[in-house]
Amino acid sequence: MNVSDLPEILTAQDIADYLVISRRRVYELFQISVEKGGIRNFDIGNTKRVKKEDLLQWIETQINNKGHKVS
Known part of the structure; x- marks a missing residue:
């Protein structure tokens, strides 16, 4: 799946499929504050x-904070 294949508004399943993680993990990430x-x-x-642009920004933040674990 490519970024261009994603709809502008994403479901937890869309995100799970794109990131190749469980939908449950996506919901866990929804419950964590953005700052954390x-x-x-x-x-x-x-x-x-989730807006597609917010997911892409989140991915960039994760890459830039590579040494920091998401809690």
Whole structure:
């Protein structure tokens, strides 16, 4: 999967598929504050969504903070 294949608004499953991690781990990352390494997200009803640009920014932050573990 390429970045261009991703929709502009992502579900936890979209993120899990793209990052090749479990959907459960994505939801764990949603619960962590952005300042501590979580993924910025928003609610639509009972579901969580992420803007594609926020996910890409989160990935860049993870790369730039390579020595820091996400808690």
